[in-house]
Amino acid sequence: MALTTDLCRRLGIDVPIFQAPMAGSSTPALAAAVSNAGGLGGLGLGTVLPDKAQADIRATRAATNRPIHANFFVHTPPRDDAARADAFRQRLAPYYAELGAGAVPPLADAAPPFGDDTLDALLADCPAVVSFHFGLPPVERVRALQRAGAFVMSSATSVAEARAIEANGADAVIAQGYEAGGHQGSFHDKVGADPIGTMALVPQVVDAVRIPVIAAGGVADGRGIAAALALGAQAAQIGTAFLTCPEAATPDAHRALLLEGTPTGTILTTAFTGRRARAIVNRYARDMADARDLPDFPLLRSVTAPLAGKAMQGGSTDFSAFWAGQSASLARAAPAAELVRSLAAEAEAVLARLRA
Ligand SMILES: Cc1cc2nc3c(=O)[nH]c(=O)nc-3n(C[C@H](O)[C@H](O)[C@H](O)COP(=O)(O)O)c2cc1C
Structure with a gap:
């Protein structure tokens, strides 16, 4: 039984498997291998400057003629809040001292949100699929990308966000559950609001919008893909399970x-x-479980990343931001093309068994 959906046909891919764009971890080699195997390969370009984004898209294009997916961040620019920054730098100072890492550096913003320069580069040479994390791009940008031939998507972590994404003109919504590895694509990080799991979120989003829904979060094998389709999704976006592919830029x-x-x-x-x-x-x-009033994204990263780097030099992962979803233990170390083929075969077998 062929594992395909209307969305696969619309995008010109063979199987409803999207390799999640993962900033810092996805690579042109990973995305191209997934696309060549019939899935949709993704590049996480939210933390790089426009030139690097363009270079990665070109490198992926050089390795596949199939559709590829480029992803960007549309977060609110961080506030310049000196008191908050100083309080947090003081909190980190003992760790810097312990590791012999010198003084805690000032906070810096390495990658601004998606802007005109990146948009212009995309319009000149547009990937088949473009998506956004952390909010809505201005509707004129969505329209411009669509006119350039892109299929545009955004991540939602609630029904309200999914509705807003549809109203903003997107072609599809990625319903991202609590289980997901990496950043939640929520528009705002509301303290006190419980994140929603994939199993609860996907059917509610499917009922709330008319555009196709992609399920993300905790899908790591064929059972998860079959479940996502059963919930009404037209594809699964899978991140953590691709981190152990040799093509991913995952530290050892x-x-x-x-x-x-x-x-x-x-x-x-x-x-x-x-x-x-x-x-x-x-x-x-663990130490930071009670931390409140942190500096804004992505400023905070500029003071936590050096700590992680210094600790890793001594062989310690005590400070590393190693993103992983709740299905991480289903990981296997297979090349990406082999993983796509196994995931598709497993999902087909599950669906055939359920139909028998
Ligand atoms: C290492 C890593 C990096 C990620 N980076 C991004 C990103 O740059 N943009 C994005 O939209 N989602 C990102 N995500 C989230 C994925 O798009 C997806 O929602 C998630 O991986 C799905 O859950 P799973 O990890 O359980 O498969 C990342 C996930 C991981 C594991």
Whole structure:
């Protein structure tokens, strides 16, 4: 039985498997391998400057003629809040001292949100699919990308966000559940609002919007893909399960923890970057469980990343932001094309068994 959906036909892909765009972890080699295997390969370009984004898109294009997906961040620019920054730098100072990492550096914004320069580059040479995380791009930008031939999507973590994405003119919505590895694509990180799991979120979003829905969060094998389709999604966006492919830019220590089944578990925390993201539990994530009034995303990353780097030089993952979803222990170390083929075959077998 062929595993395909209307969305696959519309995009010209063979199987409803989207390799999640993962800033810092997805690579042109990974995305091209997934697209060549009939899925949709993704590039996470939210943390790079426009030139690098363009270079990665070109490198992927050079390795595949199939559709590819480029993803960008549309977060609210961070506030310049000196008191908040100083308080947090003081909180980190003992860690810097312990690691011999010198003084805590000033906070810096390495990658501004999606802007005109990136838009212009995309309009000149547009990937088949463009998506946004952390909010809505202005509707004129959505329209401009669509006129240039792109299929435009945004991430939603609630029904209200999914409705707003549809109203903003997107072609599809990615319903991202609480289980997901990496950053939640919520428009705002509201303290006190409980994130919603994929199983609860996807059918509600499917009922609320008319555009296709892609399920993300906790899908890591064929059973998860079949379940996503059963909930009404037209594809599954899978991140963590691709981190252990040789083509991913995953540090060895991160890869090893995934393949060991993340013995410490995962946690949704704002303490690494200023926005909620699911990471493997380590000393820093535990210590910061009570942290409030953190500097805004992405400023916070500029003072947590050096700590992680310094600790890693000594072989410690105590401070590393190793993103992972709740299904991390289903990870396997297969090349991306083989993983896509296995996932599709597993999902087909599950669906055939359910129909028998
Ligand atoms: C290492 C990593 C990095 C991620 N980076 C991005 C990103 O740059 N943009 C984005 O839209 N989603 C990003 N995500 C979230 C994925 O799009 C997706 O929602 C998530 O991986 C799905 O859950 P799973 O990890 O359980 O498969 C990232 C996820 C991971 C694991």
